[in-house]
Amino acid sequence: MRVALFASCLVDLFRPNAGFATVSLLENAGCIVDVPPEQTCCGQPAYNNGDKDNARDIAKQVINEFSDYEYIIVPSSSCAGMMIKHYPQLFEDNAEWYKKATDFSAHCYDLVTFLHDILKITSVPVTYQGNITYHDSCSSLRETRVKDKTRHLLACNEKINLLELGNPEACCGFGGTFCVKYPEISESMVNDKIADIEATGADTVVSGDMGCLLNIAGRLKRLNKPIKVFHIAEVLAGMTGIAAIGDADDTKKSEPSS
């Protein structure tokens, strides 16, 4: 099965290892992974700031670049939600592009849905050992709706001991440009999240969205908390051997492995 990876801008720039982990999970399940070169971002920054014109331009570019693929995989629920739910809405007054956008969105999958529903994987090469807690991103709860699927995948490997958060439906306070428009409110929200994470006793927090991960890691590190932060693809693919998000690279290994 040939699939295309949309890495998402944050994975591309901040966490290539999560991109390679995604590739590894897909290849292990027998997929041939293409990474179309002309990809940048899904357009959420423009869309969420009321700039529909620019959001449309970016969406068109993504749709064109990926139009040949049967399966387009995104290791982020918020980008997947954007592509699946909001791309068609962007073109509601343009019949031609509306059709293109709906066709396109039918082929988009967030990583967890694809692994769970399409590849139906039942084992994952986890190497990580310890207690993790999982932060459900808002888009994974309410757009791609993968809460249970994520739990199923994590349960595929008994090395993972999942400790659930007390308030798993709460937003971490990232919200794209929200966190820089309202840094104080965002800080208060992420503090609540961190208190919840700490209360579980887990040593690692995992999530499926880079935005949340950067936000949570950023605050954890500022507070000098030893809790580690990983993308779910890294955990599932057994690629947690490098420094966690926001941690110093003490392994001296800069080249990601695959």
Add this chain to the structure above:
Amino acid sequence: MKSKSHAFKQQAADALVNVSLQKALLNAKDGFIVKRKKAMDELPEFERLRTKAIEIKEHTLSHLDQYLEYFEQQVIKSGGTVHWASTTTQAQQIIVELCKQANARTVTKGKSMVGEEAAINDALEAAGFEAIETDLGEYIIQLANEPPSHIIAPAIHKSKQEIADLFKDHHKKYNFNSKLETIPEIVNEAREVLREKFINADVGITGANFLVAETGSTLIVTNEGNGDLTATLPKTHIVISSIEKVVPTLEDTSVLLRLLARSATGQEITSYTTFFNGPKRNSDIDGPENFHVVLLDNGRSNMLQNENHEMLKCIHCGACLNHCPVYSAIGGHAYGWVYPGPMGSVLTPIMQGLDEAKDLPFASTFCGRCEEVCPLSIPLPKLLRQHRNHIHHDKLNTSRSRLGLALWAFVASRPALYRPLSNSFIRALGWLGKKSGRFSWLPFASAWTQSKDLPAPAAQSFMSAWTQQQAKKKSSENE
């Protein structure tokens, strides 16, 4: 009240460092959420009720003029009068006039958010009437001279101690001098003070949760019973409400009531649900002699066919506030007008102007929990996004954010430009941040770094590492 929504940013920042407010918010935080969840878990019919409720509202709104006319006829048949107000000023004038006709001195009030919207208390006081809020929460904030901070729990931001202090100052004149320490003591003293007001009031003003066209009923839900005392004891009962609150039948009302109480407080039904139909009848031995309904438009009719029409389905349950992480962090006052939280961030820009309230639609992470819990499934994030679109379109956002957005979009829609730029950008950052793995300060990201470190980007982007890897693979295959 005059809107202070333009100062949202400052008000929000102040709220976050207001120790007593933060304590009160923490105390309130999970109560509503837990109670609502329990009530919904015990109601397997919830989704069907929700679907029906949406149907009821959509149907009524698409025949709004006819239902309002029918409602009016029924009120007249029962001996009451309906008054119409396009604007809040008109509503104030009508109510002041009615109080004058009643030769009133003291006016008791049941909780009404439309009354807050129309600033009825200010108008009554300016006209020389003594206007007393009787819902305990409303009474507390009236003493404190503050607006409500929650649509169903107006004094949620006040601590027991603050309330005791307010009572100490304001109840001296009624010869109450004891130091109040417990909640029962506070509630009891309010009961005694307000009892006198109920008995002596000449006019009682209540709101209405719904207006029933079929019967011309106005109905209120309260837990305290204050609304019923307000409506029953004075000679004149005035109901202030708004035009979108009409529903066709008593059966339709029952559907909405089942959703309202559970969404609001997690109760199956509020302690007192009362249907009023006109003034005292010949055989009655109590009840008001005059019955008036004042219906406010205040921009609602204009929403009927525009993109904001979904907001007219709101039944004011407050669930979206209770589940909003931004509301829970800053409380209601920061929003600057009578309606806070997600529903307020949609309504305030409509009623007070987009420019006045342009910061509110951005005070959301689009987490979507409001829409999820809204008993009418109102797409609040979508409505906020529409406001954002207009703000951007009308150039009401700052030129700095417009420029940033434009530059970013210019680059992001051109991969040939994006790739080398982003690569060199992160190469520099990645190199700088390599040692510690993060930045605690960055010149262009100070809004981030004021409270969080920024995890350092990788020295090489995924795309460039991938390209390199593929090239290597290819060449080794060719060897």
Add this chain to the structure above:
Amino acid sequence: MNNAREEIFNRIKSKTRQNGQDAASIIERRLSAHQRGPVPVFPEELLERFILKLKNVVGTVKEISDMSELPAAVSEYLSSLNVEQKIVTAVPEIHSLNWPADFEVNNRAAISSDLSSVTMAYAAVAETGTLVLQAAKETPTSLNFLPDNFICVLKQQDIHTSMEDIWDAIRKDDKGMPRVVNFITGPSRTADVEQTIQLGAHGPRYLHVIIIRQAGSD
């Protein structure tokens, strides 16, 4: 007088799509159909359910088999509260009962100094443990709200399943909508001070329901 009414209706009419004749028949049909929405179902018998739900909201219950037992039941309840043996009621069926000599029964609407009232429910809703009262000469509304101790007499056969049944019952009476219909579920309460529930905010502190069992039931 302003012309707001006209303005508002003009604005609404210009925004809604309905045109005269058709729409009138649509709303008339809807108004007369009285179509019910989903009504929650419950496994219990009506009486059992009513009592269960009433107790959940801190109401108390006493069952008697006949109206003649009412004075004793009321007297006993007032004793348990440690308040004077004195009530206000306006229900002829109640004040004409054989009350003990030292028991004071006032026949009128309530005034502020009344501590205890007794009145008659029009009906009850089992779904939520709710009493339904109508404003009428015999059942003035002030009795339900002013006194601290509110005692309500309910006949078992008047317990219905849902609020919707009440609407049907009122329509069957064919006397139009009563001036006031009160749905009362438990005593008065507030959570306005620190989200803590406190009973007896402005209305009754205690709600006591005396159910007269239907002849032939046990």
